[in-house]
Amino acid sequence: MPPTTRPTSRDVAREAGVSQATVSLVLGGKWRGRVSPATADAVRETALRLGYRPNLAARSLRLGRTRTALLVVPALTNEYFARVHTGAARVAAAHDFGVVLYPSPEGVGPARDPFGSARAALDGVIASSMAADALAAISGETAAAPRTAGGPGGLPLVMLDSDPAQSGAAATVNLDLASGMRQVTGHLAALGHRRIAHIASAVDSWTFRVRRAAFDAATRDLPGAVVTRRTAALSVEGGLRATHDALTAPGARPTALVCDDDVLAAGACKAARRLGLRVPLDVSVTGFDDLALATAVEPELTTVRLPADEAGARGMAALLAVIDGLSPQQADLPVELMIRGSTGPCPVEPR
Template identity: 40%
Template sequence: MADISAPPRVTSVDVARRAGVSQSTVSLVLSGKARGRISARTEEAVRAAAAELGYRPNVAARALRTGVARSVALVVPDITNPFFGRVLRGAQRAAQEAGYTVVLVDIGNNRAWEAASVQALLAGPADGLLLFESDLPPGTSEHAIQIEMMPGRGLPVVRLDVEAGVDFAVDHLLALGHTRIGHVSSNFDAPTFDLRAARMAERLGGPPPTVKAPFTFEGAKQAALDMLDEGVTAVFCDDDILAGGVYLAARDRGVRIPEDLSVIGFDDLDFARVLAPPLTTVAVDAEGLGAIAFEALARDLAGDRPPDEQVMPVALKVRESTAPP
């Protein structure tokens, strides 16, 4: 049987090697942004190398001729979590101003599917990638920004100041007089949740009573039932959805919030204000996170390396779910 497998994809790195220039120079030329920045001779050499190698022009290059919007892909763990809808909205608004569109890829909290999805995007038409809590496959090179990851993996990072968020929550509970504080943590493996757990242990002098929960109200409720057996008087949750599960567990057990149990969430999702009582939570600018991530990617696409790490501030929104023990 004949080998019908596709030939290796020619990348901008291959073009750069053939032309004897940097990858950023290739990006400038093929995105139409070389005028005044790259000599005509160098631009001609890049275009000749691309033609010789059969490099397929990306969406950005086609858009210069047709007016069709360029595109980037946003890869998120779980689109059913309303937080990611806000991130998408922020990225879209920033992208539209720059003439781009954002394509959403949902991995459904499945790391195997994440790897397959990213591989497909690398072979597809997207100019660049916004990777929320995910990574590029080993050995690949692409215009990409990581969101809510830690620096040191070779890609620029945009993330929330989760250390400050944990500090705000713990300081608030300690000031109220709580000494038995639990942690309802995410069961999704991601550096941001590892960082929250480590920060709590650091602030409390050791790991607190902890349960891991999925990002569903019912799943978080089942995990929180075990937490209530630990005798804690307050809990910090990695997400408002997990906090909602704590509310359900407390209702089933006849535990009053905040009289018997104080609860703090993270993200300040819209429903946090309509819980009974309204939820104290670490407020973040999810739309701003998406916008800044796209702006970093746009810089990278233009050949201007963004900062290795950009950290966005957070704040504690105190409502009626916390009180002295």
């Protein structure tokens, strides 16, 4: 057995009786008219036989490209972001690109430098919503580095669900969250609800700002609407607490709860039931995102389906386009209201 080291292109060349350059040409696929088909076949056969794998570090060094993109998300344990990753990884793999995740379990903070920590050299960055906002702080810090293009560190940057006004992004992929929120409120309004509480995420990111604004705009146009808002930590427990407060506050009790997120909605349902209220008979609840959770709870949640993996896929496609010097196609993805069991007609004589 030859020593522990992996075979290099030179080993293949020696074994096949050609030069290293020829191996590189053949395996790189650019041998048409430069190498005879017979030789090319021989090289390929030898490479296969030796189990040759190109050293990616060397290739990256040579090409100045790493075929690796960084995906910045706040937390993979949030199913939404896991799905974004899935979509992004799928497209990346199809283009022989890799995806590395921003290695921050505890969320993005200005103190951390993603480009020191990210081990691989990167060709581009794709930052999703909540992460993108935090990234803005960092870009100030990294401004000392020569900025040639959009992102921090001079890397092409694509933003998902982020403020289009935000500087630095070469492209943006947005979900039509405002429409989603309008559909939710429209649905509730059609059911007769007027006293509506918004259980909002305490996270101050673009995604949630949009939802809030859309909720406000939609309810403002609704005659007779009485709206309140509670902010909640983004968890079942958080949703439970905020909803409890909303339902027990002095004044007329809301008949509908619009939650920023399915997880919050699950908490809201629990809170309502603990107060002896039936969902949706006494109070209607809506979620957002259409996570697996939405159909796991009872009643199943009326919610807004977000094409998370599609967003990830589009984002990666846009990033690849930018890297290739093309102008990416801006995309705004439609969302869909999923009407399920957690919403119903406004009770005639509430309280």
